[in-house]
Amino acid sequence: MSTQPAIPRPARDLPPATAASVIELCGLSKTYGRGRSAVTAVHPLTLTMEPGRVVGLLGPNGAGKTTVIKLICGLVTPTSGVARVGGYDVGRQRSRAVRQIGAVLEGSRNVYWSLSAWQNLLYFGRLKGLRGAEIRPRAEYLLRELGLWERRDQLVGGFSRGMQQKVAVSAALIADPPVVLLDEPTIGLDVEAARTVKDWIARLARDGKTVVLTTHQLEVAQELCDRVAIIQQGRIVVDLATEDLLNRYAEDRYEIQLSGHLRPGDDALPHGAQVRAEDGSTRIILPSTDATELYSVLGYLRRREARLVSVSQVRPGLEEVFVRLVKEG
Amino acid sequence: MAMTSGAPAGARGAPEVTRLLGNETAKGLWILWSHKVTLVPQLALMATTYLLFQAVLGGGHLVQALLPVTLFAYLAYIVVYVALLKMAAGLLEEVNTGTLEQTHLSPLPSWLLSVGRLSAVLAEGLLTAAAVGGGLVLALRIQLPLRPAALVPLALILADIAGFALLIGGLALVVTSIGAIIHVIGSFVMFLNGGLVPVSVLPRGLEIAARFVPTTLGLDATRRVLFGHETLAGTWGDHSLQWALLHAILMLAVGWAVYQAAIRRGLREGRLGPQ
Numbered sequence: 001m002s003t004q005p006a007i008p009r010p011a012r013d014l015p016p017a018t019a020a021s022v023i024e025l026c027g028l029s030k031t032y033g034r035g036r037s038a039v040t041a042v043h044p045l046t047l048t049m050e051p052g053r054v055v056g057l058l059g060p061n062g063a064g065k066t067t068v069i070k071l072i073c074g075l076v077t078p079t080s081g082v083a084r085v086g087g088y089d090v091g092r093q094r095s096r097a098v099r100q101i102g103a104v105l106e107g108s109r110n111v112y113w114s115l116s117a118w119q120n121l122l123y124f125g126r127l128k129g130l131r132g133a134e135i136r137p138r139a140e141y142l143l144r145e146l147g148l149w150e151r152r153d154q155l156v157g158g159f160s161r162g163m164q165q166k167v168a169v170s171a172a173l174i175a176d177p178p179v180v181l182l183d184e185p186t187i188g189l190d191v192e193a194a195r196t197v198k199d200w201i202a203r204l205a206r207d208g209k210t211v212v213l214t215t216h217q218l219e220v221a222q223e224l225c226d227r228v229a230i231i232q233q234g235r236i237v238v239d240l241a242t243e244d245l246l247n248r249y250a251e252d253r254y255e256i257q258l259s260g261h262l263r264p265g266d267d268a269l270p271h272g273a274q275v276r277a278e279d280g281s282t283r284i285i286l287p288s289t290d291a292t293e294l295y296s297v298l299g300y301l302r303r304r305e306a307r308l309v310s311v312s313q314v315r316p317g318l319e320e321v322f323v324r325l326v327k328e329g
Numbered sequence: 330m331a332m333t334s335g336a337p338a339g340a341r342g343a344p345e346v347t348r349l350l351g352n353e354t355a356k357g358l359w360i361l362w363s364h365k366v367t368l369v370p371q372l373a374l375m376a377t378t379y380l381l382f383q384a385v386l387g388g389g390h391l392v393q394a395l396l397p398v399t400l401f402a403y404l405a406y407i408v409v410y411v412a413l414l415k416m417a418a419g420l421l422e423e424v425n426t427g428t429l430e431q432t433h434l435s436p437l438p439s440w441l442l443s444v445g446r447l448s449a450v451l452a453e454g455l456l457t458a459a460a461v462g463g464g465l466v467l468a469l470r471i472q473l474p475l476r477p478a479a480l481v482p483l484a485l486i487l488a489d490i491a492g493f494a495l496l497i498g499g500l501a502l503v504v505t506s507i508g509a510i511i512h513v514i515g516s517f518v519m520f521l522n523g524g525l526v527p528v529s530v531l532p533r534g535l536e537i538a539a540r541f542v543p544t545t546l547g548l549d550a551t552r553r554v555l556f557g558h559e560t561l562a563g564t565w566g567d568h569s570l571q572w573a574l575l576h577a578i579l580m581l582a583v584g585w586a587v588y589q590a591a592i593r594r595g596l597r598e599g600r601l602g603p604q
Contacts, residue, residue, distance in 0.1 A: 032598060067599065075430050076599040095436040103434055107603045108427020114363040115356065126352040127435040129345065155363060171431070 008137035009176045010130050021048035022100075022179060022210045023072060028081035030067050030234075041067040042234045044081060049227075051178070054201060054211040056225035056242070058218065060326055064234040065214040066106055069183050072212065073103055085179055099128070102172035106183035106214070110168035113157030117148050117167045120156060121174050128175040135174065142170040146196065162193025169200060180204055181212045186220055198224060222246075222318035230325055237325055242318070249321045253314040254289055256297070258282040259307040269297060282306075285314065349437060349445045357415070357449035358456070375461045376468075379403050382525040395527070396471045398556060402524035404462045405544040408454035409490050409522075410515040415450040416498030418508045424595075430602040439592055443585075447491055454490070478561050479554045482570060485577045486547035492580030493543040499587035502595055523548055543580060546573040 030042040042064045049055050057065050070076040072083050074090040074097060083090040088097035104110055111120045118139065125135030143149045146166040151159070156167050165185065172180060182201065186194040201224050204211050215221050221228060222242065229239040238245060262275060262282045269275070272287040286297060294311075301308065316324075361368065383391050383399065423429035432442060466473060497514065501507045519525060521539040528539050528549070539545045550569045553559040564570040595601040 030599075070430075070599060070602070073430075073434060075433060075596065075601060077597050095438065098434050099436045101434060103431075105427050105430060105602060108430065110427050110431055112356070112360065112428055113426070114360045119356075119359050123352060123356050124431065126348060127432060127437070129436050131348075 008141045010134040010138060020050060022051045022086055023047075023049040023212070024082075024084040025068075025072070026082045026084075028068075028071055028083055029079050030064075030071060030076060031079045040234055042071065045231075045234075045236050047229060047236065047239065049210055049212065051210050052205060052208045053226045054205045054213060054224050056221040056228040057212060057214045057231060058216075058221055058228060058322060059214075059231035061216075063231045065231055066183055067234075068231065069103070069105070069181050069212065069214060072179075072181060073101055074098055099175070100177055101179050101181060102175065102177040103181040104165070104168045104172050104183065104185050105181075106187070109156075109164065111156055111164070111171050113164070114155060116153045116155055117143060117159075117170070118152040120167055120171055124171040125174045130175055138174060138176065139170070142173055146170055146200075160193070162189045162196070165189060165193065165197060169197065173204075178208070179210045179212070183214045184216065185213070186215065186217055194220075218317070218319040218322055228318070230322060232326060245321060246315050246318065249324065250313055250315045252288050252290060254286045254294055255310075255312050255314050256284040256286070256301070257309040257311075258284070258301070259309050262301075262304065262306055269300070273297075281309065345437070346441060346444075349441055350448045353445035353449040354452045357453050361453055361456070372457065372460050372464070375407060375457075376465055379461075379465065379525070386526065391469065393469075393471075396469060397473050398527060398552060399524060400462065400465060400471060400473070401551060401555070402522050402544070402548050403519070404458040405486055405490070405548055406515070406519040406522060406524040407458040407461055408451070408487070409493065409518050409544060411454035411457050412450045412490050412494035413497050413511050413515055415453060416446075416494040417501035417511050419450075420446075420498050421501055421505055421508045424502070424505075424601060425603055427602050433596075433601060440589070443495070443588060443592070447495065450494055451487060451491060455487075474555045476555060479551050481561055482547050482550035482554060482564070482573055485570075485573045486544050486551065488577040489543045489547050489573075489580050492577065492582070492584035495584030495588040496580070499584070499589075499591035502588075502591035502600070518542055518544065521545060540572070541576075543576075546576045549573070 025045055025047040027044045027046055028042065029040070029044040031038050031040045033039055045068070057068060059065050067076060071078050072085060072090065074083070074094050077091070083097075085097045086100035088100065090097040112123070115123065121139035121142070122132070122135055125139065126132070130138075140149065143152050146169065148163060148166055148170070151163070156164055159167065169182075169185070172182075185197050185201070189197065198220060201211055201213065205224075205226075211224075213221065213225060225242050227239070227241050228245055230237050240248065259281055261277050261280075262284075269284065270286060270289065270293060274283075274285040276283045276285075284297075286294065289297070298308070298311070379400070380391070383396065386392065386395065420429065423432075433439070435442060437445075465471060497507065497511070521528070521531070521535065521542040522545045523539075528536055528545060531539060546569070550564045550573045553564050553567075553569055554561065559567075561570065592601070
């Protein structure tokens, strides 16, 4: 029987309490500038995030996502309200709060391109208060896992975009923080690099970490996030478990799957129904249909001796829901 | 896998400060070394500039007696130049690349991060000056008088430079375009601190103005100790050391206040990262 080697982890302080929420935002707001030129990026928002969950913070450009991330990190001071990470007030207990956080920020290199991957991890590890003996095994583990070990001594500036992003992720994880904030982590990455980053996000959640993710790639959010908060013009317009959100916006649209092809003469189907013949089967999508109408169609199909395979409610994708929500404002 | 819910313990106190200073200095030197291809010609250019000005001053010849006097000032200018470059242009580059924000995700207090950055900047400046100075001393067989008493005014020069670098770094965070005139500011220091032309030969008005320029007063006290064979008590008595001390303290205080205010403003306005 083989045993898996232990993952190198630095020594750690315990958080003040085994809180149900690892991130708490209470009435947090941010207004840039003063007087007439004042711009409110984030209106007072209250949000909690549980440990071991991936929370997607979604919204159009300029919605305030990055400001929220930076408020959580303490990289922007709030106009009002409190942010707590691991039970620590980011404003008043900054040192302890930021120990809980690893972040990859949007539009940034995040790491030094004039240093090697190894030097970056040593530097950021020490900056997080770790000793060399704690950093080295952890850095080796991360670089090996992300496929960068062989190139650890090369300057990051010479890496591909995907490899640079992996170094940034490694640097964010060097101190093994319980909270990981990822602002557009897959932007500009090729398919393979994006897949690696996505696999790592899923892995972080399995490892019990709380991941806050902002992305414009909604299929990424749908795939990874347990919960989604949609932010628009600095306000949270929706904050629901991903499943609940998709179910809430599920329409009264049904998809009927038949075996074999439907013979011509299907004029009894409601107006707007789409019939698609596919390899040995037929798919019928009914638009906004109530139960009576659905049973009527099923009765019709029975009379036509169509062989029914399945009937299911059509659920919109996160992208469709997002577009609807943003349009509704 | 076990749930991880804490944070690295890390030590506090003096060892932590030492580790941070070492960490920042190591990073600065690693980055300096990564640019080694451009570093060598840069050092050669600095040495050549000094030689050219000294040759002009000597009417086509190098005046051997003048070289030690001006070399100290020129080396001080090199430290100023590197410090300005790193604290203004370097800082702005870190803002644009997001690494400044990443450094502020450290649990270490902001003042300690500032001290770390400053120590790295000074170490880079001193190393660069040592390389240029060492090369010139060996090539021209310049006899530099070395007296332990000179360490006091030299330390004041370094404090002066540190304060000036913090001041310019802080201003650069607020007025980003200042990065474009760093070379002008550096040249201003070079011409007025006695690096190329002894301050004593400057017109009266410029001579007075030169006293407000970083490093000038410290260099004056250093020259009195090294070349005038004055004791520290003597330089204190003739007020040259007192003025140098006052200038260094004021420069450090103003620089520190401006830099810390700029960091606070950056955090308030979210300007420590790419816009």
